[in-house]
Amino acid sequence: MTVRFVTAADDLRPAYDLVIVGAGPAGMAAATEASRTGARVAVLDENPRPGGQIYREITRNQPGARQYLGADYWKGKALGNAFAESNADYAARATVWSIEPADEPRDGERHRVGVTIAGAARMIEAAAVILATGAQERPMPVPGWTLPGVLTAGAAQIALKSSGVVPAAPIVLAGCGPLLYLLASQLIDAGARDMTLLDTSRPVLRWESLRRLPGFLFSPYLRKGLGLLLRTRRRIRVVTGVRSLEILGEDRAEGVRFATARGTSTINASTVLLHQGVIPAINLASAAGCPLAWNAAQRAFQPVTDAEGRTPKRGVLIAGDSAGIGGAQAAEIAGRIVAVAALSDRGLVARDVSAALINRLQRQRQRYFRGRGFLDALYAPRHIFLAPPDAQTIVCRCEEITAGKLREAISLGPPGPNQLKTFVRCGMGPCQGRLCAATVTEIMAAERGTSPADIGTYRLRAPVKPVRLAELAGLPHAPRALKAVTGRDPVDHHLNETELPS
Numbered sequence: 001m002t003v004r005f006v007t008a009a010d011d012l013r014p015a016y017d018l019v020i021v022g023a024g025p026a027g028m029a030a031a032t033e034a035s036r037t038g039a040r041v042a043v044l045d046e047n048p049r050p051g052g053q054i055y056r057e058i059t060r061n062q063p064g065a066r067q068y069l070g071a072d073y074w075k076g077k078a079l080g081n082a083f084a085e086s087n088a089d090y091a092a093r094a095t096v097w098s099i100e101p102a103d104e105p106r107d108g109e110r111h112r113v114g115v116t117i118a119g120a121a122r123m124i125e126a127a128a129v130i131l132a133t134g135a136q137e138r139p140m141p142v143p144g145w146t147l148p149g150v151l152t153a154g155a156a157q158i159a160l161k162s163s164g165v166v167p168a169a170p171i172v173l174a175g176c177g178p179l180l181y182l183l184a185s186q187l188i189d190a191g192a193r194d195m196t197l198l199d200t201s202r203p204v205l206r207w208e209s210l211r212r213l214p215g216f217l218f219s220p221y222l223r224k225g226l227g228l229l230l231r232t233r234r235r236i237r238v239v240t241g242v243r244s245l246e247i248l249g250e251d252r253a254e255g256v257r258f259a260t261a262r263g264t265s266t267i268n269a270s271t272v273l274l275h276q277g278v279i280p281a282i283n284l285a286s287a288a289g290c291p292l293a294w295n296a297a298q299r300a301f302q303p304v305t306d307a308e309g310r311t312p313k314r315g316v317l318i319a320g321d322s323a324g325i326g327g328a329q330a331a332e333i334a335g336r337i338v339a340v341a342a343l344s345d346r347g348l349v350a351r352d353v354s355a356a357l358i359n360r361l362q363r364q365r366q367r368y369f370r371g372r373g374f375l376d377a378l379y380a381p382r383h384i385f386l387a388p389p390d391a392q393t394i395v396c397r398c399e400e401i402t403a404g405k406l407r408e409a410i411s412l413g414p415p416g417p418n419q420l421k422t423f424v425r426c427g428m429g430p431c432q433g434r435l436c437a438a439t440v441t442e443i444m445a446a447e448r449g450t451s452p453a454d455i456g457t458y459r460l461r462a463p464v465k466p467v468r469l470a471e472l473a474g475l476p477h478a479p480r481a482l483k484a485v486t487g488r489d490p491v492d493h494h495l496n497e498t499e500l501p502s
């Protein structure tokens, strides 16, 4: 068995038992597991190669060349190889922009998946869909964050994993979370010099994190996390307790002014890398109509799922970090669990077999949830970096909406973020709110003196990613749709291609 590489939209089959969106640890594991059952599986991912965030370019990178990416990264080789040996149809550079119920479901729920490959769009059908769309970095709006030379830590890591690029020095990493220290360590090993890390985490000696410490002490994160922290502090300057940040510069980043309990300082910077944790990438789930719920510990919205990834939308399941942040190992196991659940619901895996397998996998996954609570509490962002107080700070980068403008509009009384959109167009740009939704909710909650859970977040509609009109116009339409427009029964052969195989 080997994976079938699909490079053109027309090479996709009209229908699959399972369509998986995302080829990160969760998506690759789900496809590998599902392939064992003989199901027709498609994996659609917008990146040029499988791997997702953590294992980006794992199928192309060779340990000799990029050892600095670290042991955890190279663990992805085995998963990448197993995926390559699956019988899935795999489409790289494939952007999924909609998931909707099929027009004429023949047996039980069916879904239509809107995908674009190489500039051509297609709607394919699926009996079940697994969204393994991963996480995104939480926005960190500080004054000057839109200046050239400022990017997220994740973006710098993508450049390092994909092309071995080390940013221009002096480099300032600012924010909180394990990824910031991981990147610092990877950059040092890749030869970066003149780096400073400004850690905005709150003191560890807080009840919130201390009461979760025991779980962390017996978790797989203790040795790895402490090792990373100590190694980084031994090799670069780390400033802790950073309470505010401002990026200085006229037409590009030139320095950072920051404050701690010890006073205010300024340091030079050609590159500023911001990061304050990751949150589930929920846009596709939201547009597919999956209900969202507030996860107070991770301070983010996530789709509502059962323990096996099922959402209230029958046949739509969610695996990995897009269902809630758990990390790469938990994502991989979740991918297996969710694939077995999806296929067992379709009768493609016997109930008793799936139950036994899922129980075993759930026990394995528990191990990676231990210690998560402590990390979430330790790295919970300071409120100043969630809801920027400075009125001039841009929150919605697509529409250049500032925090001040948002507060002004909020004072006019829109009930929630969706109505606020109509007031100031925040969240209506090409990113469809990915970069501002979390901040808009936090600002609105603070202004209203209530919790983000009560405020809610944007409700997305398809397309969740930009689609060109030509792509929509080029979509082969079902006879029913054409008749609806022309009033005549179409007889063209091309239309039969969308018909499901008997």
Ligand SMILES: Cc1cc2nc3c(=O)[nH]c(=O)nc-3n(C[C@H](O)[C@H](O)[C@H](O)COP(=O)(O)OP(=O)(O)OC[C@H]3O[C@@H](n4cnc5c(N)ncnc54)[C@H](O)[C@@H]3O)c2cc1C
Residues within 6 Å of the ligand: 021, 022, 023, 024, 025, 026, 027, 044, 045, 046, 047, 051, 052, 053, 054, 055, 072, 094, 095, 096, 097, 132, 133, 134, 135, 136, 137, 154, 155, 157, 179, 182, 278, 281, 284, 319, 320, 321, 322, 327, 328, 329, 331, 465
């Ligand atoms: C920028 C970034 C860097 C990270 N680096 C690390 C790291 O070095 N080490 C670590 O332990 N953890 C890292 N993480 C955490 C990471 O979320 C998990 O470790 C792990 O990758 C989660 O696996 P996943 O399969 O759930 O999602 P991911 O690995 O994120 O995979 C999701 C895949 O879905 C694709 N996708 C999303 N939406 C669509 C769509 N609409 N159409 C098509 N494809 C889509 C994405 O491009 C991606 O390839 C990182 C997270 C981020 C955001």
